[in-house]
Amino acid sequence: MPSQVIVLGGGVGGTIAANLVSKELGPEAKVTLIDPVGMHLYQPGFLYVALGQANGRWLAQDERRLLRDEVDLMIDRAVRIDPENRSIALARGGTIGYDYLVLATGARLAREEIPGLVEGAHDFYSLEGAIRLREVLRTFPGGKIVMGVAGIPYKCPPAPVEFVFMLEEFLRKRGIREKSAITLASPLNRAFTIEATSKLVQPILEARGIELGTFFNVEAVMPDKKVVTSIEGEELPYDLLVLVPPHRGAQVIEDSGLGDERGWVPVSRATLQHEKFNTIFAIGDATNLPISKSGSTAHFEAPVVASQIAARIRGTTAKENYGGRVMCFLETGHHQATTIRFDYQHPPVSPQPSLQWHVAKWAFNRLYWQTVPQGRVA
């Protein structure tokens, strides 16, 4: 009788995990991936959409095409997980049982938590948000643009820095750079959490005339006055405001009592097993691990979870633990980029921005569909 392995969520982590468990175990496991929509989105592309550099066509593909034939795809939404009875209640009715469960449910945006954010701010953290921002930028006459952070943790830590670099180039191409002032409002006293990367990008921000606002944690937006305020008591006026919205774990995680107060799933940092339930694992944005919420994190974690589940089903020792590996690109505009690479043992390193890394990111964006979700690239 094959073991029932359910993967909740068809993003990068869930898709790779489902494929690798299926590949590893063959007929020993029946793998089912449950996703509410069944379209796999390449989220790093939203930034490019917002700045008019991508039309959205290469951002989404049918999840079915990315999954091995042996993996079942169920289009539905999990509404409640019962870890004691190992069963999941579904929105369309009925329940499904599991022997092992992978929570790849990602992060959801909680824009409503910040007063005035929905009315006053834009974001590129969803496809519709990115398209809306793109349309505004198309006809923006010039003015004060503020990029800020309205909640920690958030997906893709370098994104605000990338946005201002790419925005600067965009405004230049539109011929309105001289009429515009760009401010990056950071929650810390530097551009980015990682010191080494901050040291690298701060001189470039300065050279491009991008202002850095420090210790600015967004508290509220006042759309009538066009002002964004911080917990620290400061105010920044804006003509166009772009904010990283607050993030929390998926609704089903919170409703099932499987997460912390923000809905992040508490897991072992090495095995990614739930701290309380040993048949549940979590991957990617969904976890509470104090590491970057990044596609690369999910990508590197998925083989670990597959290996852990396979070992438990077979009664052997897992081959892999998660070493905390993360790898991010950071576009610095003008056809240059850098990378940020680190793991639990090694602090982050970033090379000087170069054309080479910009091309590497471009290539990754294009080759993603043929290589990553299938688990072909380690």
Add this chain to the structure above:
Amino acid sequence: METLSITRRLDVKGFNCPIPIVKTAIQMKQMASGEMLEVLATDPGSVPDFNAWSKTTGNALVEQTQEGGIYRFVLKKR
């Protein structure tokens, strides 16, 4: 040694930058002038972060110690 009268305590052990600073800012916002917040952290980056935050915001860093990998900061709301 004078014993500090701690109004609130914040435990951010296990959280990495910038969460310790962000949670501290949220706590301090809710406190009255003169009240003290004690923060416990394990992120080594919190040492320069709290020093910088204190200087920028004017909330005095009254005490900072480290023992066995745990950093303790006491901040006074200005």
